[in-house]
Amino acid sequence: MxxxxxxxxxxxxxxxxxxxxxxxxxxxxxxxxxxxxxxxxxxxxxxxxxxxxxxxxxxxxxxxxxxxxxxxxxxxxxxxxxxxxxxxxxxxxxxxxxxxxxxxxxxxxxxDQLPHDPKVRDFWNQELENKGIEFLQEKLKAIDLPYYNEADIKNPVRLIRALEIQQITGEPFSKLRQQDxxxxxxxxxxxxxxxxxxxxxxxxxxxxxxxxxxxxxxxxxxxxxxxxxxxxxxxxxxxxxxxxxxxxxxxxxxxxxxxxxxxxxxxxxxxxxxxxxxxxxxxxxxxxxxxxxxxxxx
Incomplete structure (x- = not known):
C-alpha cells in the first residue's frame, strides 16, 4: 500500500x-x-x-x-x-x-468546491484598493466571526475568498467548510x-x-x-x-x-x-x- x-x-x-x-x-x-x-x-x-x-x-x-x-x-x-x-x-x-x-x-x-464569481471577487478587490485591508477585516468579523478568529486576516486573498463565498451563498465560509x-x-x-x-x-x-x-x-x-x-x-x-x-x-x-x-x-x-x-x-x-x-x- x-x-x-x-x-x-x-x-x-x-x-x-x-x-x-x-x-x-x-x-x-x-x-x-x-x-x-x-x-x-x-x-x-x-x-x-x-x-x-x-x-x-x-x-x-x-x-x-x-x-x-x-x-x-x-x-x-x-x-x-x-x-x-x-x-x-x-x-x-x-x-x-x-x-x-x-x-x-x-x-x-x-x-474546496465552493462557488466562485469573478464579478463578486472584483468587487471585493476594489473595496480592498479603495478602503484598505482593515475594512475587509471588519466586514469578515461582522459576518463570520469563527473564520475571522482562525484565518490569517492580514492575507487579503483569504479575506476576499471568505467574503466572496458569503455573498454568493448567503452562508458563512466557516459553516460551509465544515459541511465539505x-x-x-x-x-x-x-x-x-x-x-x-x-x-x-x-x-x-x-x-x-x-x-x-x-x-x-x-x-x-x-x-x-x-x-x-x-x-x-x-x-x-x-x-x-x-x-x-x-x-x-x-x-x-x-x-x-x-x-x-x-x-x-x-x-x-x-x-x-x-x-x-x-x-x-x-x-x-x-x-x-x-x-x-x-x-x-x-
Whole structure:
C-alpha cells in the first residue's frame, strides 16, 4: 500500500529535521507544503531548509517557483498530485511536511468546491484598493466571526475568498467548510509536533534573532521591487519593509516579527486541531519521535 505521512506543526517546531530523519529511515522523498518556501527569491525569512539540512533527501516544492508567479493552493494541488503519482511508482511512502494547513489539505483532500464569481471577487478587490485591508477585516468579523478568529486576516486573498463565498451563498465560509468534509485521497498518517506554548514561543524568538543575523534585511532589500506581491506581505518581510521605509526602528521590527510569528503559530495550531485523526507528538529526541511515528505507520 502506498501511504502519505504528514509532518505538520507550527513554525519553528522542528518539522524539517524530523521529516528528513523519517525520510532517510523509509528511503523516500519529501514534498514541502510550506506556502513561502516554493519561491527561489525567499530563503532566510521563510526558514527554508539548507542543502545541509536536507541531507541528500530529495525535496520537492522548495525553490521550485518564482515569486513573480505566486502559487495558489489549487495550482499546488495539481502539480503536487502529479509529483505524488510519479514518486509512488518507485516509493511506498511520501512525506509531506509544512505548516501551511491549506496547502497540506489541498494535496490530501483537494481544494474546496465552493462557488466562485469573478464579478463578486472584483468587487471585493476594489473595496480592498479603495478602503484598505482593515475594512475587509471588519466586514469578515461582522459576518463570520469563527473564520475571522482562525484565518490569517492580514492575507487579503483569504479575506476576499471568505467574503466572496458569503455573498454568493448567503452562508458563512466557516459553516460551509465544515459541511465539505472529504476523505483523504491516499492512505494518510497525520502527525503534528506540539511543543508547550512557552517553549514554542522561545524557539520562535530565537529563530527570528538568527534570521536577522543571517541577513534577513539584505534579503528583503533584494526583493523590494516585489513588495506589492502577496508572498512578501507576510510575517518577517512586511515588518522589515516598514523598517526600510523609515516607519519603525530595527528593534521594533524584530519585536513585531517575533510577536506576529507567535500569533501565526497560534493560528496554525487552531487549524491543525480540526484535523480528524491527527496524532499529536510531544517533542523529545528525534529517535523517540521516529519510534512513535513508525509504530503508528507500520
Amino acid at each position: 502506498k501511504e502519505i505521512i504528514v509532518i505538520a506543526g507550527p513554525t519553528a517546531s522542528g518539522k524539517t529535521s524530523l521529516a528528513v530523519a523519517l525520510a532517510k529511515r523509509l528511503k523516500c522523498s519529501v514534498i514541502s507544503a510550506d506556502s513561502r518556501q516554493f519561491y527561489k527569491e525567499l530563503a532566510i525569512g521563510t526558514a527554508k531548509p539548507t542543502p545541509e539540512e536536507m541531507e541528500d533527501v530529495p525535496h520537492y516544492f522548495i525553490d521550485s517557483h518564482s515569486i513573480e508567479h505566486p502559487l495558489s493552493a489549487g495550482q499546488f494541488e495539481k502539480q503536487a498530485l502529479e509529483k505524488v503519482e510519479e514518486l509512488f511508482k518507485t516509493e511506498d511512502y511520501i512525506i509531506v511536511v509544512g505548516g501551511s494547513g491549506m496547502f497540506i489539505n489541498a494535496l490530501i483532500y483537494g481544494t 468534509i472529504k476523505k483523504p485521497r491516499y492512505s494518510t498518517h497525520y502527525f503534528v509536533i506540539n511543543h508547550p506554548r512557552e517553549k514554542l514561543y522561545d524557539r520562535i524568538n530565537k529563530r527570528v534573532e538568527i534570521m536577522i543575523e543571517n541577513g534577513l534585511v539584505q534579503e528583503v532589500k533584494l526583493n523590494q521591487k516585489y513588495s506589492n506581491l502577496q508572498p512578501l506581505n507576510t510575517v518577517g518581510y512586511k515588518e522589515v519593509f516598514e523598517y526600510l521605509n523609515g516607519e519603525i526602528s530595527m528593534e521594533r521590527a524584530i519585536e513585531l516579527i517575533q510577536q506576529n510569528t507567535r500569533r501565526y503559530a497560534k493560528r496554525q495550531l487552531t487549524w491543525f486541531r480540526k484535523i480528524d485523526n491527527a496524532h499529536w507528538i510531544t517533542p523529545t529526541t528525534t529517535d523517540e519521535m521516529l519510534k512513535t511515528i513508525l509504530s503508528t505507520v507500520e
